[in-house]
Amino acid sequence: MNIAMIGTGYVGLVSGACFAEFGSTVTCVDLNAEKIERLLRGEIPIYEPGLDDLVQKGIKSGRLRFTTNLPEAVGEADAVFLAVGTPSRRGDGHADLRFVEAAAMDVARALRGYTVVVTKSTVPVGTGRRVADLIKETNPQADFDVASNPEFLREGSAIGDFMRPDRVVIGCETDRAREVLRELYRPLFLLETPIVMTSLETAELTKYAANAFLATKITFINEVADLCEKLGADVGDVARGMGLDGRIGKKFLHAGPGYGGSCFPKDTLALARTAQEAGSPVRLVETVVQINDRRKGAMAGRIMAACGGSVRGKTIGVLGVAFKPNTDDMRDAPSLSIVPALQDAGATVRAYDPAAMHEAEPLLPGVTWCGNAYEAAKGADAVALITEWNEFRGLDLERLGGVMTQKIFVDLRNVYGPSAMREQGFVYRSIGRQ
CATH class of the missing domain: 3.40.50.720 (NAD(P)-binding Rossmann-like Domain)
Known part of the structure; x- marks a missing residue:
């Protein structure tokens, strides 16, 4: 055909x-x-x-x-x-x-x-x-x-x-x-x-409903992660306990800095607007949009807190800027909220992404772009892992710490284990874990 x-x-x-x-x-x-x-x-x-x-x-x-x-x-x-x-x-x-x-x-x-x-x-x-x-x-x-x-x-x-x-x-x-x-x-x-x-209408709505539901799962586990930090629980274990229930499933239950990309942000917003005009508002989806926007904006605060409350005059190494691994897509990426907030607070940012730096450079002015993770960490007071590319999952932690001014590691994707990072001498902060 x-x-x-x-x-x-x-x-x-x-x-x-x-x-x-x-x-x-x-x-x-x-x-x-x-x-x-x-x-x-x-x-x-x-x-x-x-x-x-x-x-x-x-x-x-x-x-x-x-x-x-x-x-x-x-x-x-x-x-x-x-x-x-x-x-x-x-x-x-x-x-x-x-x-x-x-x-x-x-x-x-x-x-x-x-x-x-x-x-x-x-x-x-x-x-x-x-x-x-x-x-x-x-x-x-x-x-x-x-x-x-x-x-x-x-x-x-x-x-x-x-x-x-x-x-x-x-x-x-x-x-x-x-x-x-x-x-x-x-x-x-x-x-x-x-x-x-x-029908035509059913197919069109199916796409929006599917994306809104997945965005809701992400937002739900992010809210649970915040609660875990208050109560001393581990969001990873909570997510596993939930995901093994066949009615729920384990996908999209990974706590992090919020969803981004070309689909979830615009599709949840479009569905909410369509529903409002139809006189049948989807309040849950409206709330998901609001929570996700706030979450991305709050992630820089976590990095600042790990640095003692201020990053003025400090260097932050950033690992990953694309909204997810295996893409160069920067649309609504959490890094677009995190990096400018760090810069506005007085930090110098050095960053590396395996694929997205060309797309990110005009969107994130003032960033020093580096050739690998260790170059991004050179002279840094803290390193923040924002996008969980595979090459960031097995970093040589001794080498990484050796090039940093201070060994502070903020893991916004929960790639590493807290005990292992402490054994390597890092001050380690993650999402939804003690």
């Missing part, structure tokens, strides 16, 4: 490369000519493990193509996926649908023969209907159906999530559209992947 993927951002590029691996012919479209030229040379604009090899493989096979020519790509397609950005709209927190609407109208003008137009971007409930209306208005003769196929890709493991998903959610309302999308996902039938067929 022929697919046109409109947008070569994170979702569009990963989805396009994976569909090509499944055997479809995929043309990825972007208005940015420079970006397309880079992709044609095999240069990947994002950091995602395994994606560069998958793109190269798709290009060599002839099944993965890149172009700025939207009419040509859409005219040949059996299915067109809208995978453009839906950032939070300034002022009210709603998802900004300008890019989706513009893409829908461009696609409408290029349709040739029956085509399924699929929203792959995360969009508010009702967007599918809006896309259908725009296509009808722009091209009254178009023969098409609109479907919703939300993505559930985790940055850092997106290829595995696409190839071996827990489920595929498809919202559509005609047999023709269902058959096209079933054929596209036919390789997953061999894995007996559940295919959940729903």
